Amino acid sequence: MDRQMFDVDLECGKCGKHISQLPFQPSGDRPVFCSECNREYRETRTSNRGERQMFDVDETCAGCGTAITQLPFQPTGDKPLYCRECLVANRNK
Ligand SMILES: [Zn+2]
Ligand SMILES: [Zn+2]
Structure with a gap:
């Protein structure tokens, strides 16, 4: 769906291009x-603030076997992966 656009007559505050x-x-x-x-x-803000990029993955939790479809990092395959619940449970041990 198209976003509603407003007609304006302005200049870009950074490069001066007409908007x-x-x-x-x-x-x-x-x-x-x-x-x-x-x-x-x-883009600058995203990299500066370290906003989390999510990676689509097809992995299984090493703790409970739950499917993991997204991770905040690219899995390297050399470490077991855990779902959020197992990570929280491990942390609270
Ligand atoms: Zn501009
Ligand atoms: Zn799990």
Whole structure:
């Protein structure tokens, strides 16, 4: 589904590129950025803050046998993997 776009007449606060549409109504008290600068900003922020990227995996918990479909890291295959429940249980031991 397409997001609603607002017609605006603004300049990107970073590169100065003209912006004619935004996916939100600009409030005027914050600089707005073009889609390229926004993407760049998001990527920088993601790597800086260490926001967790999830990897799709097809693994089995070594503790209870539950299927693991996502991990916050790429499994290397040389260590047993545990589901969240088992990790929590192990930590509370
Ligand atoms: Zn820009
Ligand atoms: Zn488990």
